[in-house]
Amino acid sequence: MRRRRAVSFAMIAAHAVTWVLLIVITAPVLVVLAGAFFNTSFLGLASEQWATGNDRTFLTSSWFGYVFHIYGGSLAFSLGLAFLCVGACILISVPAAYAIVRTHSLRSRMLEELALLPLSVPGIAMSIGLIQAYSIVRGQWWLILCGHLLYTMPLMMRVLTSALRSSETARLEVAAESLGASWRQRFLFVVIPNLRHSIIVGSLLVFAISWGEFNVSFLLNTPLHQTFPAALYATYTGNSFAVSSAATTIFLAVVVPALLALQWIGGGEFTRLEQPA
Amino acid sequence: MRGLLLSLPLALMIGLLLLYPLTTLFWGSVASAGAISIHSYIELFRDDYYRTALLHSFLLSAVVAFISTFLCLAPAWLFANEEFAGKRLVRALYTLPMSFSGIIVGFLAVIMLGRIGVVPQLFEKATGSNYLSGSAYQLVGLVLAYLYFEIPRATLTLESALRKFDPQLSLAARSLGAGITQRIRLVILPLIWRPLVSTFAVTLTVSLGSFGVALIISKRFSLLPLEIYRAITGYGNKSMMAAMAITLVLLAFIINYSVRNWTLGATEKA
Numbered sequence: 001m002r003r004r005r006a007v008s009f010a011m012i013a014a015h016a017v018t019w020v021l022l023i024v025i026t027a028p029v030l031v032v033l034a035g036a037f038f039n040t041s042f043l044g045l046a047s048e049q050w051a052t053g054n055d056r057t058f059l060t061s062s063w064f065g066y067v068f069h070i071y072g073g074s075l076a077f078s079l080g081l082a083f084l085c086v087g088a089c090i091l092i093s094v095p096a097a098y099a100i101v102r103t104h105s106l107r108s109r110m111l112e113e114l115a116l117l118p119l120s121v122p123g124i125a126m127s128i129g130l131i132q133a134y135s136i137v138r139g140q141w142w143l144i145l146c147g148h149l150l151y152t153m154p155l156m157m158r159v160l161t162s163a164l165r166s167s168e169t170a171r172l173e174v175a176a177e178s179l180g181a182s183w184r185q186r187f188l189f190v191v192i193p194n195l196r197h198s199i200i201v202g203s204l205l206v207f208a209i210s211w212g213e214f215n216v217s218f219l220l221n222t223p224l225h226q227t228f229p230a231a232l233y234a235t236y237t238g239n240s241f242a243v244s245s246a247a248t249t250i251f252l253a254v255v256v257p258a259l260l261a262l263q264w265i266g267g268g269e270f271t272r273l274e275q276p277a
Numbered sequence: 278m279r280g281l282l283l284s285l286p287l288a289l290m291i292g293l294l295l296l297y298p299l300t301t302l303f304w305g306s307v308a309s310a311g312a313i314s315i316h317s318y319i320e321l322f323r324d325d326y327y328r329t330a331l332l333h334s335f336l337l338s339a340v341v342a343f344i345s346t347f348l349c350l351a352p353a354w355l356f357a358n359e360e361f362a363g364k365r366l367v368r369a370l371y372t373l374p375m376s377f378s379g380i381i382v383g384f385l386a387v388i389m390l391g392r393i394g395v396v397p398q399l400f401e402k403a404t405g406s407n408y409l410s411g412s413a414y415q416l417v418g419l420v421l422a423y424l425y426f427e428i429p430r431a432t433l434t435l436e437s438a439l440r441k442f443d444p445q446l447s448l449a450a451r452s453l454g455a456g457i458t459q460r461i462r463l464v465i466l467p468l469i470w471r472p473l474v475s476t477f478a479v480t481l482t483v484s485l486g487s488f489g490v491a492l493i494i495s496k497r498f499s500l501l502p503l504e505i506y507r508a509i510t511g512y513g514n515k516s517m518m519a520a521m522a523i524t525l526v527l528l529a530f531i532i533n534y535s536v537r538n539w540t541l542g543a544t545e546k547a
Binding site: 011013014015016017018021022024025026027028029031032035091092093095096098099100102103108111114115117118120121122123124125126128129130131132133134146147149150153157183208212213214215218219229232233236241244245248251255256258259260263272273274275276277 | 279280281283284286287288290291294295296297298299301302305348349351352354355359361367369370371372373374375376377378379380381382383384385386387388389395425426428429430433482483484485486487488489490492493502505506509518519522523525526529530533
């Protein structure tokens with residue numbers, strides 16, 4: 001009898017810790033959402049109030065208007081970067097992952113290791129490496145894209161190589177070959193259709209990571225090409241709580257759907273949406 | 278030959294964007310006035326200012342990794358082995374902070390624990406004095422903010438390890454007469470201490486490299502990534518900055534690869 005009570009005590013403790021941690025995780029996010037949608041003028045005057053007018057309603061979207069007005073350009077720039085990143089990752093990773101999985105050589109194994117290496121390089125170190133190596137072209141918008149590629153490519157590669165290793169694609173390919181399909185036909189009509197699911201998963205990861213990535217986006221950022229994460233930093237250091245919250249909510253509005261979509265269609269082992277902190 | 282051609286863009290990208298910048302960085306840390314010297318690295322460990330930053334980074338990361346590993350055993354165990362109402366939703370919410378970059382976590386810390394943060398305000402309503410006001414900018418706040426982004430990482434890493442753990446083993450030991458301490462020492466710990474150590478290592482390296490959180494909330498507490506940032510934005514010297522960055526990279530590599538080899542070796546032996 002005593003032992004059973006000890007076990008159930010452990011269970012109660014585990015539940016207690018889990019629920020407390022859940023509150024700790026969700027409470028700040030709820031406060032941000034509240035700050036973005038509710039009229040928080042009761043907290044005092046904010047310098048941005050001129051932009052929002054004399055809005056006395058309890059629910060307001062005027063903070064969003066302010067953010068779109070001031071930081072709309074960086075929002076569009078970051079979204080564009082994320083889309084370009086997805087495209088480039090697909091174009092580079094699909095053939096490379098295929099080549100790496102199909103050739104069993106030291107060289108291909110090394111290439112795979114190297115492709116995953118950026119995941120363990122701290123973002124700040126990588127950013128100043130890029131700055132020092134490419135100081136001549138610093139300020140070009142595509143240097144930011146290059147940095148994003150470095151951190152998103154490994155995610156796409158991981159999803160694709162694990163799919164290629166576990167799926168039936170190799171056998172289907174042999175079958176296609178025995179039926180006379182050329183290499184190009186096999187790649188286009190057997191391999192790529194079989195990778196469709198993984199490409200979608202990888203693209204979601206790449207998009208969300210590129211959208212939220214801070215280190216490269218902030219350190220390689222210039223006033224002419226401001227990224228949204230850099231704009232977020234600007235709101236945190238220069239704007240009121242309500243505007244910062246609205247900007248953060250815009251960030252969440254892109255990331256959370258990606259997260260949900262990954263939960264819904266994912267299922268593989270490499271579908272974690274993990275932003276370098 | 279065809280394989281080479283297909284992976285050429287990736288190889289080019291790795292060479293140009295990863296290896297070349299890292300080499301430049303390394304070269305910058307050892308080259309001084311045309312000669313090669315490890316002066317910057319000696320300085321890094323000798324000079325009080327930089328040594329403090331290095332030590333702070335390591336200690337903060339170790340403390341946070343330790344706390345998160347043990348705290349997250351609870352949710353990881355529930356997610357892996359128990360069923361309860363709303364488990365899917367709870368688990369999904371747990372993964373949310375992992376998608377935030379450091380500055381967002383820093384901002385959340387300020388909202389909750391800043392000078393007029395939500396928590397001190399609630400305390401003031403309830404007790405009359407605003408406990409924890411401004412604690413976001415102190416060490417407590419830094420630890421809590423780092424914990425915030427480590428909780429999901431630790432939970433998910435432990436969860437996948439605990440899935441493989443069979444509760445029947447512990448029950449069998451109990452039916453053979455083993456007490457709770459014996460079971461923990463002889464059955465449970467030997468099975469889960471490797472995942473514990475690798476979770477510790479994962480969280481440690483993430484914390485070591487984290488930059489955004491400290492950028493927002495660290496006022497006086499110096500950390501290696503912050504010193505690198507200060508050096509690049511102004512007065513620091515370039516070779517010192519490169520040396521700090523290389524040290525950070527090497528630390529992350531050494532921890533990552535030694536733990537990986539160690540866990541791989543364990544699975545081969547088993």
